[in-house]
Amino acid sequence: EAGVTQFPSHSVIEKGQTVTLRCDPISGHDNLYWYRRVMGKEIKFLLHFVKESKQDESGMPNNRFLAERTGGTYSTLKVQPAELEDSGVYFCASSQALADGQETQYFGPGTRLLVL
Amino acid sequence: GEDVEQSLFLSVREGDSSVINCTYTDSSSTYLYWYKQEPGAGLQLLTYIFSNMDMKQDQRLTVLLNKKDKHLSLRIADTQTGDSAIYFCAESISGTYKYIFGTGTRLKVLA
Numbered sequence: 001e002a003g004v005t006q007f008p009s010h011s012v013i014e015k016g017q018t019v020t021l022r023c024d025p026i027s028g029h030d031n032l033y034w035y036r037r038v039m040g041k042e043i044k045f046l047l048h049f050v051k052e053s054k055q056d057e058s059g060m061p062n063n064r065f066l067a068e069r070t071g072g073t074y075s076t077l078k079v080q081p082a083e084l085e086d087s088g089v090y091f092c093a094s095s096q097a098l099a100d101g102q103e104t105q106y107f108g109p110g111t112r113l114l115v116l
Numbered sequence: 117g118e119d120v121e122q123s124l125f126l127s128v129r130e131g132d133s134s135v136i137n138c139t140y141t142d143s144s145s146t147y148l149y150w151y152k153q154e155p156g157a158g159l160q161l162l163t164y165i166f167s168n169m170d171m172k173q174d175q176r177l178t179v180l181l182n183k184k185d186k187h188l189s190l191r192i193a194d195t196q197t198g199d200s201a202i203y204f205c206a207e208s209i210s211g212t213y214k215y216i217f218g219t220g221t222r223l224k225v226l227a
Contacts, residue, residue, distance in 0.1 A: 004158075006158075031213060033213070033214070035215075035217075040219070041219060042217045042218055042219045042220070043204060043206075043215075043217035043220075044217070045215065045216070048213050048214060055213065056212065056213065056214065059214070091158065091159060093159075095213075103208075103213070104147075104149070104161060104164060105215060107151070107158050107159035107160075107161075109157060109158035110158050
């Protein structure tokens with residue numbers, strides 16, 4: 001079974017440009033999450049989709065970030081316009097609830113974004 | 117508030133045991149997780165423990181949870197050079213789906 005995949009693996013852009021990150025969750029997982037790790041710091045939650053609906057977007061830094069999950073399958077995270085402080089590793093994760101209530105999140109390899 | 121803390125670095129000799137520690141503040145956590153990130157790779161789930169358990173063992177890995185002190189540890193027995201990586205602890209909070217992560221502990225295994 002394929003894991004969570006993310007594209008691109010790396011992106012280098014200039015300040016002011018737009019970048020779109022893509023995440024394909026594990027097939028059948030309704031829950032999809034975006035997280036970000038800024039250099040050397042903790043991994044921080046950005047938002048959570050249940051199918052195509054945004055369940056929790058409390059971690060989104062500001063309105064330069066737009067996440068979508070049309071059709072409830074893959075998701076995109078667009079940063080427009082990008083700023084220097086947006087540099088970091090963006091992780092996507094997906095999960096599906098188990099009968100015991102436990103819901104492990106499986107993470108993708110991340111997209112390393114560098115804004116110059 | 118929600119906060120998870122870890123020490124930043126740990127260095128051990130090959131064959132020794134490694135103990136990576138983590139403290140958390142939110143008493144409503146349900147599950148606690150350990151993830152491993154190798155250089156250039158994503159987050160790999162190592163193990164998890166339910167918050168009403170004290171210990172969980174999985175081959176070379178032992179997780180200990182002290183709920184009173186809100187302290188979680190990961191012990192790696194017979195540490196190998198392939199165990200060199202960043203180890204993140206994370207907690208899931210009751211009533212939410214998001215994980216709260218620590219800063220990660222970089223483990224370096226010396227041959």
